[in-house]
Amino acid sequence: MKFRGKIVEPMCMRQFSSIVLTLCKLSKESVLKLTSTQLLFIISEDNAVPRRTMAWCVLDRKNFFNEYTIDGQGDNNEINLQLFMELLASSVNTFKAVDSVKSVKLKLTDKITPCLTLEIELVTSIGHSRLCVHDVPVNVITRAHAEDYAQQPPTHNYDISIEMPNLKKLRFIIDRLKKLDHFVVVSAQGSGHMCFKVETHKATVSTFFTGLKVEKCSNDLDEVSSVRVDLRKLSHFLVCEQIHPDKVTCHILNGHLIHQHLKQYDVEINYYLMAVDE
Amino acid sequence: MKCNILGQNVKVLARALHALARVGDDLFIDMIRDRLLLRTVNSTQSAFAEFIFLNRFFTFYNLETDYNDEPPKCKISMKSFLTVFKTPNSMDRMIDGCELSFEPDASQLILKIQFSNGSTKTHFLPIIECESLQVKYKKNVPYKITASAKLLTGAVKNFRVNEDEITLSVSPQKTFLKTHVDTNTESSKIVHTELCLLAGEFEYYNVGNPLSITFCLKQLRAVMMFAESTSLPITILFDTPGRPVLFCVSNEAIYEGNFVVSSLSNSDSQVTSSQESDSSGRISSNQPAVINRVKPALTNKTVNTLESDAKTQLVSSCATSLSSASKNRRQSRDDENMDFEFDCSNNCNDAMDCNDVDNQRLSMNESNFDYSLMNKVFGRGFQLSSRPFLAVTEKVLAYDSDGLEFSD
Amino acid sequence: MNTSSSSQRFNYLFEAKLDNVKNLSPVLKAINFKDNATIFINDKGLKVVVEDSKCVQASAFVGEDLFQEFHLRTDQLVFCLDLTVMVECLSILDNCSSAGTTTALNMYYKSIGSPLKLLIEEGGIITDCSLKTKDAIEILEFDFPVENELNKIIFRASDLKEILNDIDTNSESIEILISPNPPHFRITTNSITNQCYIDIPKNSEAVEIFSSKSPISAKYKYTQLKPAIKLIAVSSKTSIRINEEGLLCFQFMIKTVSKLVVYVEYLCTPLVDDE
Numbered sequence: 001m002k003f004r005g006k007i008v009e010p011m012c013m014r015q016f017s018s019i020v021l022t023l024c025k026l027s028k029e030s031v032l033k034l035t036s037t038q039l040l041f042i043i044s045e046d047n048a049v050p051r052r053t054m055a056w057c058v059l060d061r062k063n064f065f066n067e068y069t070i071d072g073q074g075d076n077n078e079i080n081l082q083l084f085m086e087l088l089a090s091s092v093n094t095f096k097a098v099d100s101v102k103s104v105k106l107k108l109t110d111k112i113t114p115c116l117t118l119e120i121e122l123v124t125s126i127g128h129s130r131l132c133v134h135d136v137p138v139n140v141i142t143r144a145h146a147e148d149y150a151q152q153p154p155t156h157n158y159d160i161s162i163e164m165p166n167l168k169k170l171r172f173i174i175d176r177l178k179k180l181d182h183f184v185v186v187s188a189q190g191s192g193h194m195c196f197k198v199e200t201h202k203a204t205v206s207t208f209f210t211g212l213k214v215e216k217c218s219n220d221l222d223e224v225s226s227v228r229v230d231l232r233k234l235s236h237f238l239v240c241e242q243i244h245p246d247k248v249t250c251h252i253l254n255g256h257l258i259h260q261h262l263k264q265y266d267v268e269i270n271y272y273l274m275a276v277d278e
Numbered sequence: 279m280k281c282n283i284l285g286q287n288v289k290v291l292a293r294a295l296h297a298l299a300r301v302g303d304d305l306f307i308d309m310i311r312d313r314l315l316l317r318t319v320n321s322t323q324s325a326f327a328e329f330i331f332l333n334r335f336f337t338f339y340n341l342e343t344d345y346n347d348e349p350p351k352c353k354i355s356m357k358s359f360l361t362v363f364k365t366p367n368s369m370d371r372m373i374d375g376c377e378l379s380f381e382p383d384a385s386q387l388i389l390k391i392q393f394s395n396g397s398t399k400t401h402f403l404p405i406i407e408c409e410s411l412q413v414k415y416k417k418n419v420p421y422k423i424t425a426s427a428k429l430l431t432g433a434v435k436n437f438r439v440n441e442d443e444i445t446l447s448v449s450p451q452k453t454f455l456k457t458h459v460d461t462n463t464e465s466s467k468i469v470h471t472e473l474c475l476l477a478g479e480f481e482y483y484n485v486g487n488p489l490s491i492t493f494c495l496k497q498l499r500a501v502m503m504f505a506e507s508t509s510l511p512i513t514i515l516f517d518t519p520g521r522p523v524l525f526c527v528s529n530e531a532i533y534e535g536n537f538v539v540s541s542l543s544n545s546d547s548q549v550t551s552s553q554e555s556d557s558s559g560r561i562s563s564n565q566p567a568v569i570n571r572v573k574p575a576l577t578n579k580t581v582n583t584l585e586s587d588a589k590t591q592l593v594s595s596c597a598t599s600l601s602s603a604s605k606n607r608r609q610s611r612d613d614e615n616m617d618f619e620f621d622c623s624n625n626c627n628d629a630m631d632c633n634d635v636d637n638q639r640l641s642m643n644e645s646n647f648d649y650s651l652m653n654k655v656f657g658r659g660f661q662l663s664s665r666p667f668l669a670v671t672e673k674v675l676a677y678d679s680d681g682l683e684f685s686d
Numbered sequence: 687m688n689t690s691s692s693s694q695r696f697n698y699l700f701e702a703k704l705d706n707v708k709n710l711s712p713v714l715k716a717i718n719f720k721d722n723a724t725i726f727i728n729d730k731g732l733k734v735v736v737e738d739s740k741c742v743q744a745s746a747f748v749g750e751d752l753f754q755e756f757h758l759r760t761d762q763l764v765f766c767l768d769l770t771v772m773v774e775c776l777s778i779l780d781n782c783s784s785a786g787t788t789t790a791l792n793m794y795y796k797s798i799g800s801p802l803k804l805l806i807e808e809g810g811i812i813t814d815c816s817l818k819t820k821d822a823i824e825i826l827e828f829d830f831p832v833e834n835e836l837n838k839i840i841f842r843a844s845d846l847k848e849i850l851n852d853i854d855t856n857s858e859s860i861e862i863l864i865s866p867n868p869p870h871f872r873i874t875t876n877s878i879t880n881q882c883y884i885d886i887p888k889n890s891e892a893v894e895i896f897s898s899k900s901p902i903s904a905k906y907k908y909t910q911l912k913p914a915i916k917l918i919a920v921s922s923k924t925s926i927r928i929n930e931e932g933l934l935c936f937q938f939m940i941k942t943v944s945k946l947v948v949y950v951e952y953l954c955t956p957l958v959d960d961e
């Protein structure tokens with residue numbers, strides 16, 4: 001098993017770091033799936049039995065990596081690693097803090113434990129190169145267990161697919177709502193309206209957005225599709241506004257599920273939020 | 279005694295106190311003829327820090343005591359001081375100056391802050407004891423590197439914020455900073471980071487044989503915080519593993535800060551021995567770090583015989599003494615074996631307590647440095663190795679104020 | 687969405703419009719040291735009262751001139767609501783404004799017992815809040831006649847804020863002394879680690895007006911003065927008075943973002959010395 005990749009573009013480094021920092025908010029652990037064409041982060045919902053995918057994040061290796069070699073398992077030529085996102089996040093955090101990063105090499109190494117090693121080439125004040133190496137411990141997932149992470153959750157016949165409002169603004173609003181309650185009802189209409197509503201014994205607070213682009217609507221324009229979800233989990237997802245996505249679509253399966261789909265050039269994040277009953 | 283500090287310098291004093299507060303909970307204040315000393319030691323006695331302010335730092339400095347009198351000293355809680363200097367950054371904005379005073383045998387230290395708008399704040403900080411803390415360490419060690427605060431902060435930034443210990447590996451061309459891997463921690467839970475700095479990036483670089491030394495990051499962070507705010511470089515002085523590491527910041531002949539931190543001895547650290555060469559072999563692997571008792575009378579002659587290599591060096595820091603413990607050392611260079619020792623001098627000799635630790639220490643000195651006993655006595659030592667590096671010696675009266683000079 | 691004009695809402699007891707919600711939210715936030723607030727509305731404006739343990743009372747006076755529209759179709763309204771929730775609602779779109787725009791607020795109260803409705807709008811985003819109201823509970827009546835005041839000092843708040851910035855938060859009580867003789871004004875804090883006098887002489891630049899007929903000093907609980915210290919920070923002028931019984935009265939003049947003035951009064955009863 002072998003893997004090495006090199007990122008040179010500053011944009012790609014920042015992007016990679018933003019993605020890891022966003023995903024580390026969602027869960028402690030993640031599976032990193034390396035294939036010959038893609039790099040995937042797969043995050044499972046905490047305490048869900050059977051395992052359920054909460055986030056499925058795909059990075060296109062061509063656009064991120066200038067060099068990329070993989071010698072993986074099986075016919076698919078895959079490597080599946082399990083790692084603590086927080087450990088990876090602390091290592092990539094310096095891409096942002098230290099602005100003079102020349103290149104980043106990612107490779108699979110065998111130290112005391114298997115590690116994903118990040119070799120960061122920094123430029124010093126006197127113009128020399130300085131190397132900073134982080135060994136992030138990982139677990140290699142066996143082929144039998146890798147089966148669990150083979151498939152992206154299926155797409156449903158959603159009631160509505162609507163463009164999300166400005167994530168940055170929504171993030172501030174959701175953070176305020178978080179102080180009022182733990183749950184929020186997210187609803188959307190074919191007319192391009194979206195509403196985020198919190199209801200407690202002290203107050204009812206609803207924030208409305210209008211004029212949102214509707215991609216697909218299976219029902220009448222006036223019919224409301226809504227899902228009650230965990231406010232905290234929704235707010236975790238909204239951290240991804242720091243990736244500056246081109247487009248975020250919200251797919252709603254009335255009363256069941258919200259599927260957020262984020263697309264940004266070479267990155268795609270799918271986030272699945274299950275309904276919470278009252 | 280009484281001294282006055284001007285607005286800008288109040289900020290420096292405040293920052294110094296914040297740096298000291300990151301090390302210990304008590305503040306020992308000593309006034310000597312021409313300088314004010316602020317010192318602290320951490321609870322496990324693995325780290326000591328001091329700031330020395332020369333009278334030039336003050337607008338007025340008067341001990342109001344006779345030359346032969348015991349110089350004023352006291353110990354107060356660090357918390358007390360921090361309530362006065364909560365926000366160092368804004369301290370010079372509306373503050374004209376501050377006045378520090380206390381009388382001999384007083385129960386309170388008085389700190390008066392004068393605001394530019396005419397108002398005043400008078401703090402009465404309770405004195406816990408009239409005691410002073412003394413630590414002997416030396417600055418003429420084989421390894422000395424000086425770096426800008428910016429370089430060090432930039433380097434340390436690459437490490438996790440909760441990183442406790444760090445290994446510094448030096449060679450004539452390069453310096454590596456590495457995560458210290460403790461055998462007890464699960465390796466699947468920690469990131470191992472390694473950063474390379476080139477000799478050319480340092481302001482001063484005196485490194486002979488390659489050497490690795492491991493110490494706690496906490497105190498370095500405290501020094502860095504101070505050095506960054508005052509734009510002073512940090513000098514790191516060290517010797518073989520197991521011996522203390524010294525971080526110095528100095529604003530020549532006005533003030534300086536010295537932070538002394540114990541290091542892991544070779545047997546504790548997981549360094550590859552191939553890289554290390556203990557040039558003198560002074561410390562055997564099974565022998566813990568230096569623990570010596572200070573004899574009451576410290577002779578200045580000893581001081582003078584030691585060569586000083588730094589301009590702003592405090593000669594007193596080289597002061598050493600023989601102790602019964604040093605007999606157990608293999609080497610005859612006894613004076614050099616004294617690296618770092620504590621000495622609490624107390625005004626009231628009869629108040630000297632004879633607690634268990636003291637008794638045990640006495641027996642320890644007769645028992646040929648029994649290692650297990652050491653652990654028993656100083657079991658609270660350095661958290662990493664659970665082995666102590668420093669020891670508080672018995673309380674003695676003498677205070678060698680004469681040794682404290684900036685030599686040119 | 688509820689954007690119908692006010693003419694259609696004649697059956698509402700109270701309605702008001704505010705072009706910029708930031709004229710109101712910081713003041714309410716500053717007195718939000720307890721959840722429950724009593725709101726009084728009359729033709730002069732709005733009074734929001736917050737109390738703590740029968741010892742402290744803070745009142746914010748928001749004049750009707752602060753509002754662009756202010757209609758009250760009864761003599762007076764009194765009700766209670768959760769101020770914390772109201773403050774959160776008022777600031778919900780705080781970070782959504784683009785440069786040069788302000789967040790508008792419409793308030794409606796239909797009839798006794800109905801919720802207070804807040805409609806907050808910013809760049810096409812609308813938040814509709816419906817805050818449950820309760821019958822008003824009795825509030826404390828402090829008697830503080832202006833005529834026979836013994837002592838009064840008006841401070842430049844920025845100076846006072848700077849001086850009180852590092853106040854010892856471990857001190858359980860705070861003693862305040864006002865006297866015609868030096869030190870004129872003294873705040874004493876006392877904790878295990880630090881005893882401190884803060885002296886502001888009457889000729890200090892921080893003092894704008896000083897009048898004292900006879901010395902008075904009283905002790906107050908630090909926790910009960912804490913909200914007042916926070917209020918100093920948002921005010922431009924602060925006045926301090928103490929009456930013969932030791933009742934302390936702060937008055938804060940607060941300038942809003944639109945340069946309008948809102949007043950807050952803060953009353954605190956002294957600690958009774960057991961000694």
